[in-house]
Amino acid sequence: MAMEGAAQSEYNSSTEGVQEHSSSPRKSQSPPPSTDHDENKISIKFLLSNAEAGSIIGKGGSTISDFQARSGARIQLSRNNEFFPGTMDRIVMVSGPIDDVLKAVDLVLNKLLDESYVEDGGDVGPRSKVRLVVPNSSCGGIIGKGGSVIKSFIEDSRAGIKILPQDENFPGLHDRIVIVIGTLGEQMRAIELILYKLAEDAHYVQNMNAPFPYAAYLGMNYGPPNGVIGGRYPNNRYQNKMEPNSEDRNNSVTIGVADEHIGLVLGRNGRSVMEISQVSGARIKISDRGDFMSGTSDRKVTITGSQRAISIAESMISKKVATVTES
Known part of the structure; x- marks a missing residue:
């Protein structure tokens, strides 16, 4: 199978000098009678x-x-x-x-x-x-x-x-x-x-x-990229259940983000963390300087809300940090 390589994600069409060809076993039935849309x-x-x-x-x-x-x-x-x-x-x-x-x-x-x-x-x-x-x-x-x-x-x-x-x-x-x-x-x-x-x-x-208005959902449901964020610790028993009440807004999880990358999560004047909170619906609290996850130099980022909100917020945070760690 051919690999994607360095190809761009968007290409312009061109029909000059190339004949149409298709080997599909498509039926020979004609389309619906109206052809008003053919030129649109x-x-x-x-x-x-x-x-x-x-x-x-x-x-x-x-x-x-x-x-x-x-x-x-x-x-x-x-x-x-x-x-x-x-x-x-x-x-x-x-x-x-x-x-x-x-x-x-x-x-x-x-x-x-x-x-x-x-x-x-x-x-x-x-x-x-x-x-x-x-x-x-x-x-x-x-x-x-x-x-x-x-x-x-x-x-x-x-x-x-x-x-x-x-x-x-x-x-x-x-x-x-x-x-x-x-x-x-x-x-x-x-x-x-x-x-x-x-x-x-x-x-x-x-x-x-x-075409692709899904930027806010990047990374959702697949977990954060390896090495992007540190430990992830549920703050209540609910997080370990497979059949949670997804609308329970008292769920909380704490993740670790390297101290040198915490600025990416905060953003200028706190704009990034506000955006993450608004899009996800979760409350986000970042620990003070020097307040690290045990045994690490990772700052604590506590996310509180429904499981759905936590999932969105965690994914957005991972994506922001990944822009630096994967470059």
Whole structure:
């Protein structure tokens, strides 16, 4: 599999002198009758693992540049440490006229399928899963009254389509995951139907140009990077339970941050720690100079609030310190 190397996280599309090509087993069914949206640009987002993203980018960006040239769409990826909240997966956004977007998605999924499965000689292609990222406000249109729209999409495409509930563990996150399961042809037909439905949503079209608005969640749920922060000590018994009352705001945890890095957490005039507190909803207290965690030169940073708030605050602190320790 090609590695990402020094490729950039964003590439410009180019179609000059390159012919379109796709080996997808996509069905030959025509799209919905209306073609009013064909000339309008639209975007679609989906998730890839870091390894899959590296494969799509290719050595020096060769693969993603080729896909952009062949499709006419623009393909953007979040950076290799920018994940969708609650996952270890990067976000891919494909933009352009609908037909170009579908060509690009087809190329991406085709490549991943070729690398994941060995041809077994069967008549039916392997079934796989693709996870689309769709604003919560647009999911109602995909579901339809009484589930009528999503049922029609499933019947038309023969793919399995499931919309996951909004993840309440991440305050301010307004996107949901739409899982599409099937052969490549079935997936592409389902994505085509979903994309045309999204194109009818004026709010979706107006707000589709913010590809990766998840900066506040970086590192969440995976723990801090190795060596970034010191010891982590729960200050009550609750922290050691797997089924806590997540809204109990009396939970508290103390982490250690190297004395020389505490300024990154505080920020100028305390702005950084105020921002972390506001975004997470947690209360944050930093020990006085000389008040270290036992046996270390790490200052004590005590985070108090719900488990969710603590998790967000701890991740944001880790990210700030990592900007120095990983350079």
